[in-house]
Amino acid sequence: MAEETPLTVVTCTAPVNIAVIKYWGKRDEELILPINSSLSVTLHQDQLKTTTTAAISRDFKEDRLWLNGEEADVQHPRLQSCLREMHTLARLYGVEGELSEVARQGSGSACRSMFGGFVQWLMGERPDGKDSVAQQVAPETHWPELRVLLLVVSAEKKPVGSTAGMQTSVDTSPLLKHRAEAVVPQRLARMIQCTQQRDFEGFGRLTMQDSNQFHATCLDTFPPIFYLSDASRRVIALVHRFNAHHGKTKVAYTFDAGPNAVIFTLADTVAEFVEVVKRSFPPEANGDEFLKGLPAGPASLPGELLSTVVQEPVPGAIRYILHTKPGPGPQQLDDPTLHLLGTDGLPRPSA
Numbered sequence: 001m002a003e004e005t006p007l008t009v010v011t012c013t014a015p016v017n018i019a020v021i022k023y024w025g026k027r028d029e030e031l032i033l034p035i036n037s038s039l040s041v042t043l044h045q046d047q048l049k050t051t052t053t054a055a056i057s058r059d060f061k062e063d064r065l066w067l068n069g070e071e072a073d074v075q076h077p078r079l080q081s082c083l084r085e086m087h088t089l090a091r092l093y094g095v096e097g098e099l100s101e102v103a104r105q106g107s108g109s110a111c112r113s114m115f116g117g118f119v120q121w122l123m124g125e126r127p128d129g130k131d132s133v134a135q136q137v138a139p140e141t142h143w144p145e146l147r148v149l150l151l152v153v154s155a156e157k158k159p160v161g162s163t164a165g166m167q168t169s170v171d172t173s174p175l176l177k178h179r180a181e182a183v184v185p186q187r188l189a190r191m192i193q194c195t196q197q198r199d200f201e202g203f204g205r206l207t208m209q210d211s212n213q214f215h216a217t218c219l220d221t222f223p224p225i226f227y228l229s230d231a232s233r234r235v236i237a238l239v240h241r242f243n244a245h246h247g248k249t250k251v252a253y254t255f256d257a258g259p260n261a262v263i264f265t266l267a268d269t270v271a272e273f274v275e276v277v278k279r280s281f282p283p284e285a286n287g288d289e290f291l292k293g294l295p296a297g298p299a300s301l302p303g304e305l306l307s308t309v310v311q312e313p314v315p316g317a318i319r320y321i322l323h324t325k326p327g328p329g330p331q332q333l334d335d336p337t338l339h340l341l342g343t344d345g346l347p348r349p350s351a
Contacts (some may be wrong), residue, residue, distance in 0.1 A: 009341060011053040011333045011336065016043045017112045018262050020146065020207045020254060021188050022214040023121065025170045030077075031129040035170065038121045038181040039191055040112040041264075042140065043148060044327025047293040051333075053340035066340075067346050100134035106283075116140040116328035120188070140326040143198050147270050147294075149263040150322040151277065152229045157306035158319050160225050162257045168221050175220040179213055182312050199264055204252030207264060211254040218257075229259035238280055239263070241309045242273065261298040274321060279310045281318035293323040309343075 023038035063083055065072045074083070104111035104121075112131065113117040117140040120241030160168075169176045187206060194202035217223040232255060239253045251265040251273050265273060274296040281292040301310075331338075342348045 007055055007057045009339050012330050013043050013045055013049045013051050014330045015327055016048045016166050020189050021098035021210050023109055024214055025166050025176055033129045033132050034123045037123045037188055038182040039188055040119050041326055044324050047322060047324035054347040055341045104126045114329055117142060117326055131275050138195055140328055144182055145266045146326055147265055147267050148324050151235060151261040152319045154257040158258055160229045165225050169217055172222040173217050173220040176217040179217060204249040205218045207252045207254050228255050232259045235261040245305055269328050271297040275301055276309055277301040280313055282313055284313045290319050296323055
């Protein structure tokens with residue numbers, strides 16, 4: 001009887017990251033090399049994460065992939081690039097390598113999720129992309145008071161995908177070229193300084209300015225790309241009214257290629273701003289589940305704040321809020337019961 005080849009199974013979780021200095025546009029489509037460096041905040045996996053199980057055996061004849069329980073096509077060029085790199089680099093094979101370079105070839109911004117806390121993705125200069133990697137600027141413990149609120153407006157698919165949108169912007173937007181060459185380098189250096197000094201006023205203003213400019217490049221693209229919705233614009237106006245009421249930057253918004261708002265603030269502001277959001281966008285059917293994630297605590301709003309900040313409530317415009325904070329990078333799970341694949345390399349029934 002032939003002896004079975006040992007099956008190696010590894011399960012890891014990975015976090016989500018939110019860019020505060022945006023990446024938009026590639027100088028090399030195949031290698032996913034950006035036209036500018038970027039900076040992001042890694043969110044805590046207690047609230048948001050993905051779980052991936054990889055199994056290897058010499059008996060396996062081909063690569064197979066399941067995504068959310070459904071088998072996916074492994075012939076996608078980006079996936080093939082990742083698989084090629086994993087066969088030579090990944091920890092699964094006992095070899096240490098620059099894993100952010102592997103992640104970058106699957107999805108550019110994903111390379112920033114290889115670290116926790118505050119992470120910079122260097123655009124690099126080499127044609128082969130070997131210097132276009134992620135590096136940690138500060139760990140998740142660096143700014144313990146920082147909090148993140150995700151205001152979910154819609155879960156619908158983007159009208160224009162990021163890959164297509166970026167290429168069109170690179171081809172048609174003079175503003176994008178100016179942004180990459182003249183604005184981002186200085187803005188990124190200043191953002192790193194604000195992060196290291198835990199200067200929320202500077203951090204918040206730069207975050208909002210960079211988000212606004214990113215969406216301005218989308219409008220400068222031809223034909224223009226519209227990612228923000230009416231609800232998104234209402235959130236922007238609400239943030240500015242809230243900050244004007246307090247006379248300083250207490251909360252800051254950023255929007256990626258979609259309508260959902262990400263709000264950065266400090267722990268002592270969360271309860272008040274969550275209450276302001278509830279009053280401005282009253283939940284229609286899920287009042288008890290409107291706030292998910294970390295608790296916020298009660299807040300009593302002064303009459304002056306209500307009159308100047310909360311204007312013309314729009315019920316149901318915000319589906320829910322997810323409250324989280326900066327967190328660590330990918331984690332390996334040692335409990336075999338958490339594997340998504342069984343001893344045969346196929347998805348487990350409960351996965």
